[in-house]
Amino acid sequence: MTRPRFSRKALGIPYAVFLLFFVIVPMLVIVFYAFTDKQNHLSGMNFIKFFSDPTKLSTIAYSLVIALITTAVCLVVAYPVALILARSKMKKKNVILMLFVTPMWINFVLRVNAIRELLNWIGILGEANYFNTILGMVYDFLPFMILPLYTTLLKIDESLYEASADLGGNAFTTFSRVTVPLSMPGIMSGVTMVFLPSMTNYVVSDMLGNSKVTIIGKFIETYFGSDWHMGSMIALILLVVVFLSTMLSGGFKEDENVRGTNL
C-alpha cells in the first residue's frame, strides 16, 4: 500500500532551522536583554526607566513627529500622482509608473548621498537639519506610497465615478465620498510602509541631518555601544509597535511589494 516516499515536506527543514537560529533565537535574545539588568538578573527597570526619562521620551516624540510629517507629505504628493496614473487611458502608463520606482534600485546610500550633494549645492546642508532629513525621507520613501495607492485606485470601477456624477455629486464630493473611502486599504499600507522606515532608517537622518537628528532607529544604535539592555528594550518596544501597526493595516501584501514591481 504505502511505498517509501521521498518527503517533500522535508525540503522545508533547512529553512525552518535557519529561521529558528537566525530569526527566533535573536528575537528571544532581545527579549532576554530587555528584561534583565547588567548582572543578568530579571528586571523590569529598563521598561520603567524608558517611560520615566524625559530625554528619552522627547527623542521618541521628535522621531514620531518627523515620521508623521514625512508620511503626510508623501501622501499629499503621491495621491494625485497615483490617481492621475490610475485613471489615465494612456497606453504606456506602466512605463511612467516604473519611472517612479526605478530610483529605488540605485544603492540606498548612494541615493541619499545624491540628495546630500544637491542640498550642499543649494547651501542648506548642515543648516536646516530637520528639514533636510524630512526632505530626504520623502525622496526615498515616496515610491512606497505611490505603489499601493496606484494598485488600489486602479481597482476602483469607473462606473462608480459616473454613478456619483449622475447622482449629482460634484468632483469634490465624488473624490471625498467615493475615491478616498475606496482607496483606504492603499492609504493604510502606504502609510505603514512610509511611517515605519521614517522612524527607524537612520541613514537618512545621519547623512542629511548632520548627525544632529536622532530618530528611534539611531537611538537604538547609540545604545548598542553602551547599554545592550536598554537598547534591547527600545528595540522590543519598536518591535511591538511595528507588529501592532502591521496587523491593524491588514498585514504585508505580496502585490504591494514595491521592490518586486520592476521584475
Add this chain to the structure above:
Amino acid sequence: MIKKSLKAFYVGLVLLLLYAPVLLLAVYSFNSVDLIGTWGEFSFSHYVKLFTEPVILEMIGNTLVLAFAAAALSTVLGTAGALGIYYSKKRVKRALNGVSQIPVINAEIVTALALAITFVAVGLEKSYFTLLIGHMVICTPFVVLSVMPKLKQMDNSLYEAALDLGASPATALFKIVLPQIVPGIVSGFMLAVTLSLDDYIVTSYTKPATFNTISTYVYNATTKGNAHTAETLSSFWALTTIIFVVILAFVLVANLAGSRKKEGTK
C-alpha cells in the same frame, strides 16, 4: 484639455524633482573639478579615479560578490523552504509563514541589533559568515514570498501523473514541479540581489571591521569624512551615474520586452 496638461505637468514635475539629485550628479560627474556648481571642463577624471583606486574597486567588488553569494544561497534555501511549506500540514504552514514575516516587516535596525547581540552572546566573531547570514535573513523570506504564489498556481495533478507514469518523487519534483515555478525563483533571486546591494544597516552590524560594501564605504566617507578627499567623494558621482544608467536601461528594456510579449499573445 487644460486639465489634462495640468495633470501631465504635475506628474512630470514630481518625476523631475525625484530625479533631480541623481541628474545633478550625472552632469557633474563629467566635470574636471571636484565641486558641484563650478564647471571646469568636460572630463572623465572621476570615472578614471573610480576604476583605478584600489580601495574603491575593492568595495564595489565586495558588494557584488556578497550580493550574488547571498542571493544564490537565499534562493536555494528559500525555494526549498517554499516547497516544504507548501506541502506541509496547515499548522506547520501557518507557523513557518508567520515566522517568515518577521524579517520582512521588522525594522532593519531591530533585525540587525538582534543578530549582532546573538552573535556576541554565542561567541561568534564578526566575519564573512556572519555578514552572509545577516544578508540571508533579509533576503530569504522574500524568495519564499516570490516562489509561493507560483506554487499555488501550479497544477498538482501533473506531479501525480508523473508518479503514476513511474517517475520517482525526486525526478517528478525536478522535472515537473521546478520548471513550473522558475519565474518565481528568478524574481526571488533578483529581489534578493537588489535587497543585498541596497543594505546598509544589517551590513554595518554583521560585517568584519575592515570589510566594506558600497553602502558602508559611502556612509562612512560622508558622515565621518575626515580621511576622505574630495576626490574620493566625487568618484561616487561617477559610480551613481553608472548604476543609474545601467538600471534605467535594464528597466526600459525589460518593460519593452514585456509589453511586446503581451502584444504577441493577444
